Every structure is written in structure tokens, then in C-alpha cells.
Amino acid sequence: MSGTTPTDTTDDDPPHDCPSCDRRFHRESYLALHRGQAHGDELTDGERAAYEAAREEEEEELRMFRLQALAALVFIYFGFLLVYAFSL
Secondary structure, three states, rough: OOOOOOOOOOOOOOEEOOOHHHHHHOOOHHHHHHHHHOHHHHOOOOHHHHHHHHHHHHHHHHHHHHHHHHHHHHHHHHHHHHHHHHOO
């Protein structure tokens, strides 16, 4: 993962540290994604399974976000279309 790393933690949720590069992550799934992408050759079978599960969860969340964004755009488009049609 490149860019910024989520490091905000609360007292209830301790940070998850990467044992290979000492980066900290707010969620365990973020750590699993990082380890799979940056340290894929060092993973055990359990860590690889955690990476795959986190990746599938991330893909599902992205798919839902895209559908929601598309629905919002369609709603806005037809809303403007109806406002235009009735303003004539």
C-alpha cells in the first residue's frame, strides 16, 4: 500500500504492527492487505488466507460503493431532468 497509512487508534482498539517493516495499522484487515501486497513472499498459510479474506471483503465494499455512487448519480440526473421538464 502506498500513500498514507491509517494510524488513528482508540484505547479499545490497539494498533496492529507489521512485523516486517514496523508500520502500524488501525484495523487487522488493513495489516493483512499490507502484508499480502508488500510482503507476499513472507506469508504463512494462515496469513495468506487472512489476506485473501481481507481482499475479498475490500472488493465487496468497493463494489457496493460503486453501485451506491451510480444510483446517486442516476437519481440526481433524473431529478434534474424532471425539474427541467416541469419548469418549461
